[in-house]
Amino acid sequence: MMLEEFISKEIDYLDRSIVATPSTRERLDNFARGNKGCMDALLTQMAVQYGYLLALESVKEIINKK
Numbered sequence: 001m002m003l004e005e006f007i008s009k010e011i012d013y014l015d016r017s018i019v020a021t022p023s024t025r026e027r028l029d030n031f032a033r034g035n036k037g038c039m040d041a042l043l044t045q046m047a048v049q050y051g052y053l054l055a056l057e058s059v060k061e062i063i064n065k066k
Contacts, residue, residue, distance in 0.1 A: 007060050014049055021049040 014021040019042060022028040028050050032043055 004060070004063060007056050007063075010056055011053065014053055017049060019045045019049060021053055022046055023053075025050070 022031065028046060031046060035043060
């Protein structure tokens with residue numbers, strides 16, 4: 001139960017972050033195409049957060065299968 005609470009809190013943190021966490025790879029790709037090399041630091045942070053979100057959701061899925 002502690003792990004599930006941790007995952008939920010981390011996902012909530014990503015939802016409230018100053019930098020938007022893309023909900024899909026398509027949204028991240030669209031932002032990357034649209035910024036045309038501007039705001040690369042922002043793009044990097046978005047990509048990091050998206051990767052973290054994917055990892056958390058994968059762990060959550062594994063936990064729920066048991």
